[in-house]
Amino acid sequence: MNPLFSTAKRLGLYLGIALLGFLAGAHVLYVLWALNGPPLQPWHEIELAGEFAADQADQVRTLADYQALEARLYAELDEQVYAETPQGPEQALARYSAGSASDPRTRVPNWNLTYEIVPPDPRAGVLLLHGMSDGPYSLRALGEALGQAGYRVLGLRLPGHGVLPTGLLTVTWEDLAAATRLGMAHLAGVMPGKPIHIVGYSMGSALALDYSLNVHAGASNSAIATAPKPASLVLISPAVGLARIADLTPWVERLGRLPGLERLAWTAIMPEFDPFRFNSFTANASLQVHRMTQDLTARVRRLAAKEPLSGFPPTLVLLSAVDATVSAQAVADSLLRHLAPEGHELVLYDINRFALDAPLIVADAGELTKHLLADATLPFTVTFVRNLNPDSREVLAEQKPPFTAGFATSTPLAAPWPEDVIALSHVALPFPPDDPLYGRYPPKDPGQVFLGQLAIRGENGVLKLPGNWLLRQRHNPFYEFQQGRILDWLGHKPSALPVSRNP
Numbered sequence: 001m002n003p004l005f006s007t008a009k010r011l012g013l014y015l016g017i018a019l020l021g022f023l024a025g026a027h028v029l030y031v032l033w034a035l036n037g038p039p040l041q042p043w044h045e046i047e048l049a050g051e052f053a054a055d056q057a058d059q060v061r062t063l064a065d066y067q068a069l070e071a072r073l074y075a076e077l078d079e080q081v082y083a084e085t086p087q088g089p090e091q092a093l094a095r096y097s098a099g100s101a102s103d104p105r106t107r108v109p110n111w112n113l114t115y116e117i118v119p120p121d122p123r124a125g126v127l128l129l130h131g132m133s134d135g136p137y138s139l140r141a142l143g144e145a146l147g148q149a150g151y152r153v154l155g156l157r158l159p160g161h162g163v164l165p166t167g168l169l170t171v172t173w174e175d176l177a178a179a180t181r182l183g184m185a186h187l188a189g190v191m192p193g194k195p196i197h198i199v200g201y202s203m204g205s206a207l208a209l210d211y212s213l214n215v216h217a218g219a220s221n222s223a224i225a226t227a228p229k230p231a232s233l234v235l236i237s238p239a240v241g242l243a244r245i246a247d248l249t250p251w252v253e254r255l256g257r258l259p260g261l262e263r264l265a266w267t268a269i270m271p272e273f274d275p276f277r278f279n280s281f282t283a284n285a286s287l288q289v290h291r292m293t294q295d296l297t298a299r300v301r302r303l304a305a306k307e308p309l310s311g312f313p314p315t316l317v318l319l320s321a322v323d324a325t326v327s328a329q330a331v332a333d334s335l336l337r338h339l340a341p342e343g344h345e346l347v348l349y350d351i352n353r354f355a356l357d358a359p360l361i362v363a364d365a366g367e368l369t370k371h372l373l374a375d376a377t378l379p380f381t382v383t384f385v386r387n388l389n390p391d392s393r394e395v396l397a398e399q400k401p402p403f404t405a406g407f408a409t410s411t412p413l414a415a416p417w418p419e420d421v422i423a424l425s426h427v428a429l430p431f432p433p434d435d436p437l438y439g440r441y442p443p444k445d446p447g448q449v450f451l452g453q454l455a456i457r458g459e460n461g462v463l464k465l466p467g468n469w470l471l472r473q474r475h476n477p478f479y480e481f482q483q484g485r486i487l488d489w490l491g492h493k494p495s496a497l498p499v500s501r502n503p
Helices: 003-035 063-080 136-146 173-190 202-217 242-254 283-303 328-334 364-372 467-471 477-489
Strands: 115-120 124-129 151-154 198-201 232-235 267-268 313-319 346-351 381-387 393-402 411-412 500-502
Touching: 063 173, 115 136, 115 328, 124 136, 124 173, 136 151, 136 198, 136 477, 151 173, 173 198, 173 283, 198 202, 202 232, 202 283, 267 283, 283 328, 283 346, 313 328, 313 477, 328 346, 328 364, 346 364, 346 477, 364 381
Parallel strands: 124 151, 124 198, 198 232, 232 313, 313 346, 346 381
Antiparallel strands: 115 151, 115 500, 381 393, 393 411
């Protein structure tokens, strides 16, 4: 045998053994770290029995059926959790303590429940789909604006959400997709012949794409065969491509199934004080989004293998150039680049470049924006929301048409970059500055919990919250521009119609 080949073979063997040892050690360290975390609470262990699942689609056929199931689920929640959770001043920020500042049941309406906004003689319908771990509240502000503009709005609470974090232990993306089909069928049934749009946030965007791809491909599934085609899509912080760490999710989820390692099913165990979003998160939730995005990108590539996908619903994407959850580059490369040039658009929020101290920035989003600006092969419009120049906090929306390099139009925005905001975030885009929970200023009611601008100081290890949770931007300073862009996209005309809400 060639001595050189023999040496290389032995070296490869040693490197393989070293790699396996490293991975085994990393797994052991991860398990020890997770098992030494905060204790599980009842809402991390109690699993309710009344949640909707895809295999119930034959029994739960209408929105009324779905909401009746939802009501039974909340009755179960009251009996098993709220009735057993202590009350009192020390529980003021405990979501599952009855009457606390974080108890969502004290809000009218309770934005964890499916709701409809029904104007007289609505012009069109809009299905709102929230993200993983949150609920209908995430698109509340937009839903109310759409209702005022004459749209019938269905804000759907997706399975596994709005009740207990344990819902994220077992929910599948097939369950979520089945609920999406039910929502679209409802709007088509009550508004025959009128256009139906879908607005999705994060995971909700992936569900909107899944539904649209199925309809476009003429899926043989009977639930899809007669489904209405969306008139358009609006995708906010869409889960199209995830951060690379998501590739490890299947392994973490499998570890959590082992006896005695149930805590590993949770990738985050935190106090629950947000009334409309779970702070705790599961490996299964990550796995389901990972599965969905992998399936979506594969289908888009397959359908567009020979030529760009034509006849797809006009799609507006709104995204922060820096997003720790999803990949902005993947939205362009894995979705929009594969669509025929039929009016699709990407709105990209740049970082605040005013007095930017580069050494403090981990990754500059400038390379992405430069790449998109210079690329004359893009078949979609790109609108950049960015500083007038690096020495100004004034903001412009500069638009680049398809198949061009450079800007064609430039529009000043009314809102400048706030001095204390360096960038938007995955969770910021759907919320206006005056949002009473996540906005810039506290609400007038001092009895409501406010999570928008927390200024809490202390020593390391004192708080149960990680520092990155406190630093994350939670509202969109340019929300007025964004809402106007969405209303224009859906064909808005000024309207002052009275609105009734069917909770």
